[in-house]
Amino acid sequence: MKTSNWVMSMVLALLASNTIAQTAAPAVSISGNLGLFSDYRFRGISQTDRKPALQGGFDLSHASGLYLGNWNSNIDSAFYNGSNLEMDVYGGYRREFGGVGFDVGAIYYYYPGSGKAGASKIDNTEVYVGATFGPLSAKYSHAVSDFFSAPNTKGSRYFDLAFAQDLGNGLGINAHVGHQRIRNTPPQTGRVTDFKVGVSYDLSGYVLGASYIGTNRDRVAVGPQSGKDLGKDAFVLSVVKTF
Numbered sequence: 001m002k003t004s005n006w007v008m009s010m011v012l013a014l015l016a017s018n019t020i021a022q023t024a025a026p027a028v029s030i031s032g033n034l035g036l037f038s039d040y041r042f043r044g045i046s047q048t049d050r051k052p053a054l055q056g057g058f059d060l061s062h063a064s065g066l067y068l069g070n071w072n073s074n075i076d077s078a079f080y081n082g083s084n085l086e087m088d089v090y091g092g093y094r095r096e097f098g099g100v101g102f103d104v105g106a107i108y109y110y111y112p113g114s115g116k117a118g119a120s121k122i123d124n125t126e127v128y129v130g131a132t133f134g135p136l137s138a139k140y141s142h143a144v145s146d147f148f149s150a151p152n153t154k155g156s157r158y159f160d161l162a163f164a165q166d167l168g169n170g171l172g173i174n175a176h177v178g179h180q181r182i183r184n185t186p187p188q189t190g191r192v193t194d195f196k197v198g199v200s201y202d203l204s205g206y207v208l209g210a211s212y213i214g215t216n217r218d219r220v221a222v223g224p225q226s227g228k229d230l231g232k233d234a235f236v237l238s239v240v241k242t243f
Contacts (some may be wrong), residue, residue: 035240044194082116
């Protein structure tokens with residue numbers, strides 16, 4: 001009887017530990033995203049000469065709050081000195097305290113192939129800190145390198161306020177306003193406010209979006225070959241899948 005009880009106890013212990021292992025959340029999680037956009041707008045300014053963009057990336061998150069990610073998009077090669085790809089690498093730490101989420105990290109913007117034929121190589125490194133409370137979020141980004149390789153622009157900064165609300169049944173609304181201050185540049189190009197107002201709809205895991213995006217400046221940036229006003233107000237349509 002003692003032997004059979006011991007065996008039964010071991011079996012129950014193994015079953016219990018297996019159940020816990022199956023139900024416990026993994027320490028590391030990974031997610032990815034892929035989207036098609038009618039235009040790629042960065043801080044209100046088109047990066048694709050107002051043409052479509054295919055974008056995607058992945059994120060690694062640890063239960064401790066640490067995270068690391070990569071995001072990519074096609075861009076206008078004439079605007080980026082020969083590069084037709086933006087590759088962003090970022091990492092940081094996020095936690096929630098008393099219903100308020102905090103996020104601190106760094107991001108590196110890399111443009112492989114920029115600088116061809118004697119043109120300047122383009123890149124950018126920023127650190128950031130952000131907070132979220134319910135549908136509201138705020139973020140401050142600070143360039144620790146010359147801002148996208150423009151001379152004497154280290155210390156440039158960007159302020160971002162955003163709102164996002166799930167209305168239920170797959171429908172959502174969002175809004176954003178941001179302000180870019182580039183050091184040692186004229187106000188016309190170095191003091192730019194951008195905005196976004198949008199709606200989204202989750203259709204069986206595919207998020208459809210429509211946004212109105214623009215800036216407060218006329219011709220703050222111009223397509224090198226097309227001559228298009230890259231900051232002109234426009235509607236941007238998108239479809240994104242997260243997996």
